Amino acid sequence: MREAKALYALFLMVIIVTASLHQYSLDLAVNGAIDRPIYLIPTSEPAVALTFDISWGEKSPGPILDILKEKQVTATFFLSGPWVESHPELAKRIADEGHEIASHGHRHINYSPLSRAEIISEVTASKEAIKRVTGVDIEFIRTPNGDYDAEAISAIREAGLTAIHWSVDSKDWLNPGVDQIVKNVLTEARQGSIILMHASDSCQQTAQALPQVIEGLRRKGLAIKTVGELYTLYRNRKPPLAR
Missing domain, CATH: 1.20.5 (Single alpha-helices involved in coiled-coils or other helix-helix interfaces)
Known part of the structure; x- marks a missing residue:
């Protein structure tokens, strides 16, 4: 015994x-004390961040934005520099409707094989493209393909941005079916989660799944916020760690 x-x-x-x-x-x-991206943001409130990556296409963003507006949800959109330049009206609409804009890099290439100078150049190019088109000074980036190493995260920080990953993958990029996308999100989502979805045209089931995702998160008692809002909740929760 x-x-x-x-x-x-x-x-x-x-x-x-x-x-x-x-x-x-x-x-x-x-707090940027280690060279890794942020996968989850610890908060004292039951909230999650809903995020969308866009690197190409123009058919998917509109319906997704319509749903978010109808459901009164603001999300974070990670946009590639060239996409913003070739779709200025959509990029402006995202900003005008109150969503947070962040970078998804410039060229859609992996960062880990690049030199520090090349990474900084990529990050800077995307920042400048987004600023030029939308007028927004961005704070966050999600690396293309989710690829990174410690040097890449350090270079991103030097370029003035914070690297964001995700803790919940909807896997909408696999087009596995609406029910599976909803299940992927709702099974894993918890307080502080960063949810990955896509608004590129290759992801054909995201808009269909989105209303159920939003409703399911709310049934779980989770407020839906932007990455920046979660970040603010974290900062208000406790003093930053000493650097």
């Missing part, structure tokens, strides 16, 4: 220590 209690106590201790280390790692990432 004593051995069982001791094992149970040890088990609880391992869980507590693991959770504490995970939380500390998240804090370090959010």
Whole structure:
């Protein structure tokens, strides 16, 4: 009996220590103290960030924006520089309707093989394109293909942006069916999650799934916010870690 209690106590201790280390790692990432992107933003409020990547096409963004407007949801759109330049009206609409704009890089290429100077050039080009077209000074970037290494994250920070990844992948890019997209999101979403979806034309089921995703998140008691809003909630939750 004593051995069982001791094992149970040890088990609880391992869980507590693991959770504490995970939380500390998240804090370090959010505060830029380690060279990794932010996958999840610790908050004291039940909220998630809904995000969309766009690198090509013009058919998908409109219906998605219509749904977000109808459902009174603001999201974060990660836009590639060339897409913004070739679709200025859509890019402006995203900004005008209150959504947060961030970068999805310039050329859609992996960053880990690039030199530091090349990464900074890519990031700067996307920042300037977005600013030129929408007038928005962006704060965040999601690397093309989700590819990065420590040097890339450090270079992104030097270029003045914060790298954002995701903790929940809708896998809408696989076009697995509306029900599966909804399940992928709702099964994994929790407080502080960053949800990855796409508004490029290759993802043909996203708009159909989106209303169910929004309604399901709300049924779980999760408010839907932008990455910047989650970031603000985190900053208000506790003082930043010393750098």
